[in-house]
Amino acid sequence: MAESVIGKRIPKVDSREKVTGQAVYAGDMRMPGMYYGKVVRCWEHAHAKVKKLDFSAALKVPGVVKIIGPDDVTKKPYNTTVMKLLVPEIFGEVFGEIADLNIFNRVVKHQGDAICGVIARTEEAAERAAAKIKVTYEPLPVYMTVEASKAEGKKKNGYLFTPLKPGNLAFDLPESFFPGKRYGWNDKDGKTAEQLFSKCDYIIEDTFYVPKQKQCQMENHSYVAHYDERNRLNIWTSTQMPKPVQVLIAELFELPLTRVRLTQTTVGGGFGVRLGMIGEPHACAMAMAVPGHPVRMEFLREEDWVASETRYPGHIWLKMGFKKDGTPVAVDAMYSARKGGYYTHGSGPPFCAAAFLHGMYKWQALGMQTEGYFTNEVPTGAYRGYGNPQITFAAEQMITKMCNELGLDEIEWRKKWHKSIGDETWLKGVTFASDGLNDCLDVAAKEFGWYEKKKKYAKQTGVKRRGIGLAVMQHTSGAFPMLLEHSVCTAKLNEDCTVELIQQISDLGTGGHTVITQMAAETLGFPMEDIHLKSGDSDMCGFDIGAHASRTIYCAGPATIEACESVKKQLLERAAQLLEANVADLEMKDKIISVKGNPQKSISAVKIAKEGVYNYIDAATGKTIGIPGQIQGYSSFFAKHCSPPYGACMSEVEVDIETGEVKVLNLVNGHDIGKAIHPPSVEGQLEGGAQQGLGFVLTEEYAYDSKGRVLNNDFTDYKMLGPSDMPKAKIILVETAPDPIGPMGVKSCGESALMGPIGSVANAVYDAIGIQIKEAPITPEKVLKAIKEQGLRK
Amino acid sequence: MKKRAITLTINGEEYSLNVPVHHTLLQVLRDHLNLTDVKYGCGRGECGACTVLLDVGKGKRKPILACIALAATMDGKSITTAAGLSKDGTLHPVQKAFVDESAIQCGFCTPGMVLKSVSILEKNSKPTEEEIRFGLEGNICRCTGYAKIVTAVQAASKKMAAGKR
Incomplete structure (x- = not known):
């Protein structure tokens, strides 16, 4: 019998074509008779009305074939996400999903909104013509915070963004489905978390801030669309969700599925940004305007920052109550998010933040609310982790603080109180079938030298102070039963x-x-x-x-x-x-x-x-x-089950108390994979996810000017950790808890990689200087400000 | 549109081209010649996806960024792209190491990353880990966290040293 390939470190099937540059990404497509499309976007304003569109000068540019505006395309509004295919209609209604986006827009709701499209014989002609299109705007006030959007919504008792969402409230958890507008559970006597705080010996309460992070996949969004002689709409795209996106395109252009062919090319990174439609509607609309000619449309890098979705930023409030021996009693929480200009995933990621809080520890009662207000920012959507990085940043800092203040060993506390086999996971009705967290904690602590370092760094003085931090997580393997799998x-x-x-x-x-x-x-x-x-x-x-x-x-x-x-x-x-x-x-x-x-x-x-x-x-x-x-x-x-993997991550940092700089020296991440079918791929997920997690916690966030325009839409000003910034990372694949339901014992690893580094680095900074930095990313400015305001640990 | 006639050698093959003076080397490679192994990542010299190796004489090559090099200035030059690294179906030791170490995920940064790695090793056949990490700066990867890329360059360094002996 052929030797088993399971668990073997074999070359990946697609590595040779990628290492020679022969893999074909959507932007590499070249076809006979191909035209080039360019979307004209609003760069000047984050909120404005289009008063006048003048194509006359642009049409004179040699090589221009056609220019199409809002009146030349379907006026059917749409939502970028595939969410409505993933859940039964009733859930969409309960959550209040809406379609609020148009292919070309007469009202700009964020910088980068699409206004019209140019089709030309060369890319250069398309770009030259796009620059000559005259758009007259009437600027409107911009709303960049929850408070501003909420206040304005209340004042007019109306809406700024869509009549479908009065008061600018994009979403919250509906009372009809979530009593008290909270996701969670009551204790055995029916008491809510709020009601249980009076029984607690120790209560902590705090508010954290989580950033607007960008996926930064290396391949720009590119498409070729072709309305062919059989009246079929063909599109080549690097979407993550080929089948659902084919269905969304068919619905938008009112075509049967037999007349829409979607080809997924090699995908140059996703991380959630390609979880729905991005430029597909624009590419298809342009192709349908010039039947018989394929139209190639490639985003510029700077377009990606303003025309594709981001992580949900906002504030997370947490109140936790314990018995003095550390027994977790109650947690009440609220995630208030800035939605950006469109509904997209609605309450998805904030709801999942609540769900991952739900899946972690054995509270007697738990309740979490979420809300999101429209703002004049680039819309938020899916990004690797989908709410879990945000809640982990906040909750794991709280748990460590509680352990410190009650004098408990934080590893042992987490071993004792995390949800395990038979307990309810992040979603009601689905229970854990396997649990490798204690093994993750043990192997990580041994590899990291946790207890030795804890002793060594206990009393530090001087300019550079070291600290260590721990965070655990559970995530998901697919999304049954919430979503169709x-x-x-x-x-x-x-x-x-x-x-x-x-x-x-x-x-x-x-x-x-x-x-x-x-x-x-x-x-x-x-x-x-x-x-x-x-x-x-x-x-x-x-x-x-x-x-x-x-x-x-x-x-x-x-x-x-x-x-x-x-x-x-x-x-x-x-x-x-x-x-x-x-x-x-x-x-x-x-x-x-x-x-x-x-x-x-x-x-x-x-x-x-x-x-x-x-x-x-x-x-x-x-x-x-x-x-x-x-x-x-x-x-x-x-799929009729979901088997969450667990993980335990330990980080060591050095904080310079004069510059505020945080340097991550060392990171050990133990991951409960169940069974690694291709170990290098699992390690690769965890190593690469660490780079994105460290970015979340240390460096990455959108910066806006006062008019709502992005200040850092490039790789120089939006700082990701480079090869020389990345710490030594040791990834340990824990296979002691193969899952009885997962095929061949597997649990997932793709998104899991971010949470541990995020929580553990935040806790390591806290350990080094004795101050919790509650806003991510933890920049030198915030560290210095905190030291100045709160003073260093004696 | 002002144009200039240039002769450019790409992967050992000579091309006589008439290029608009404002076009970048990247535009010429990707759009005029369909050599799409050279990638467009940012267009402003920040990500390294468009890295190619420029022959600087005496058998030496240095990495340049095709997205910020004007094609018209490349007359008489010779460059190597990822497609030109492998010969007769045999991968360059650095490419082989990237495959063997699974240093490739989405693959979009890979051609540039491989060429940058080749340039590091051509300058210094036994770089330290730190030298590799600093040498790779300017080439962005969002998938791997660089860990397996660094391992691959180390592995290639060892293989190439052993091959010379």
């Missing part, structure tokens, strides 16, 4: 006994294509080279919800396995018939099917596959040779 796989057995997997697997660089191929090879017992995954073409692939919620291996892997098991079963059944044996007595090894214990009685699977396709007539007997029919396995798999 459906994946379809067809495994086609070729006549040479190799297999084509036809399955939409959205690999954002995460290794999904490699792992799915490994899983197929393992299931069939075939070498990996004999499996080829065909993905990306909506004309060919069955349904798949896409890459979100760290779901791919956990939710789509079972479809692959089921389809391959079916192929294997059909091969064995035919062999049983041909060998006159029972299926149960057969085994397949190196594509030879034989009777167990009687290897002489055997038949080649290659022969069965070949005869299934080339079912010729034997001239001598007049009968067909072998058993007819090409073998195919099929699965339409619905």
Whole structure:
């Protein structure tokens, strides 16, 4: 039998094409007769009315084919997200989902709103013409904070952003579904968290700020759209959610699915930014304006900052009550978010922040509210972690402070009080099936030297002070039962006994294509080279919800396995018939099917596959040779559980008390993966996620001027940690708690990587200087200000 | 539109081109010649996705950023891109190390990152980890946290040293 590839450090299936630069991203597409599209955006204002649009000068630019404005495209409003496909309609109504965006807009709600589109024979002509379009604006006041938006909404008792949301309140948790507008639970006597505080010995309360962070995927958003001679709308895009985006495009342009073909190209990073539509509606609208000509549209980097979604920034208030021995009693919380100019994911990420608070510790009662107000900022949407980084930054700082003040060992407290097997996860009705957190804590503490360092850094003086911090987390593997988790796989057995997997697997660089191929090879017992995954073409692939919620291996892997098991079963059944044996007595090894214990009685699977396709007539007997029919396995798999992974991360920092600079020296992250099918990919997720987590906690945030214009829409002024800034990071894959439900024991890893670094670095700064910095990112200015105001620990 | 005739050697192949004087090397490579292994990431010399190696004579090469180099100034020059690093289907040791160490995720920064790594090793065959990390500055990766990229450069350094012996 082919040697098992599970858990092996093999090269990824797509690495060779990427290392030679031959992988084709959407921006690399070149087609005959191709035109170039350019969206004209509002750069001057964050809130304004378009009074006049003048195309006359632009139309004179040589090479211009057509210019289209708000009146030339569908006026149907839309929402960028795929959320409405993921939940039943009733939930959308409960949460108040709305469609409030137009392809081209007459009211600008944030800098970067699209005004019109130019189609030209060259990219340069499109850009020159775009610069010559005269837009006359009537500027409106900008609202950049929750307070300003709320006050203005109240004052007029009306709306600034959409009549569908009075008072500028984009969302909160509806009373009809969430008593007290809170997500959580009451204690066994029905008492709410608020009611339990009177029974607590120790109460802490604080407000934290979480930043507006950008995904910064390296590939710019690019598209080629083509309305072809069969009246089909074709689009090539690097979306994360190919199937749902195909459906959204079909709905927006009122076309049946047979007339919309979406091809997912190689994806140059996602991290959530491509979780819905970005430039697809504009590219398609331009292509439909020039039927027969493909239109290529590529964002400039600076456009990405203003025209695609970001993390939800805002304030998180937490009140926690404990018994004096540390027994957690009650937590009450509120996440008040700045929504940006459009509804997009609505309450999604803040609700999930509440959900991840829900999934972590054994409180007697818990309640969390969320709200979001529209602001004249770039809209918020999905970003890796989806609410969890925000709540972890706040909650893990509170837990550490409580342990310090009650004199408890914070590792032991977390071991004792985290939710475990049988407890409810982040979502009601779904319980943990496996728990590797204590092992994560133990291996991380040993590798990090937690207790030694704790002693060593206890009493520090001097300019540079070291500190250590810990944070734990749980996340999710797919989003059942909140969201639909459906994946379809067809495994086609070729006549040479190799297999084509036809399955939409959205690999954002995460290794999904490699792992799915490994899983197929393992299931069939075939070498990996004999499996080829065909993905990306909506004309060919069955349904798949896409890459979100760290779901791919956990939710789509079972479809692959089921389809391959079916192929294997059909091969064995035919062999049983041909060998006159029972299926149960057969085994397949190196594509030879034989009777167990009687290897002489055997038949080649290659022969069965070949005869299934080339079912010729034997001239001598007049009968067909072998058993007819090409073998195919099929699965339409619905995940019916969610198995959250846990993680424990420890960080060591050095804080310069004169400059306020925080340097991360060392980071150890133990991750409860269950089973690592491709260990380098899991490590890669955790190493790369650390860079984004450290950015969240130390350096990354949008800066705006007083008119609501982004000041740092480039890689110089928006600081991400570079190769020389990154600390030594030790990733430990903990496989002591394989999940009984996850395929081959797996739990997820994609989004999990950010939370530990965020919480542990915040706690390490607190340990170093004795002051909690409650606003992320923890910049030198904030550190110095805090030291000045609160004084250093004696 | 003012143009200038230039001769540019790309991956050993000579091209006679008539380039608009305001076009960047990146535009010429990607849009005129369809050499899309050189990537557009930021257009202002901040991310390194468009890195190519410029031949500076005596067998030496240095990394330049195609998005901020004017093509018209490249007359008579010779450059190497990621596609030109591999010869007859054999990967350059740095490319091989990136594959073996799984130093590639989305792959968008990879061509530039590989070329930058080659330039580090051509200048200093045994760089320390710190030298590698500082050498890679200017090339941004948002997927890997750089850990496996640094490991790959170290692995390539060892392999190349062993190969010379």
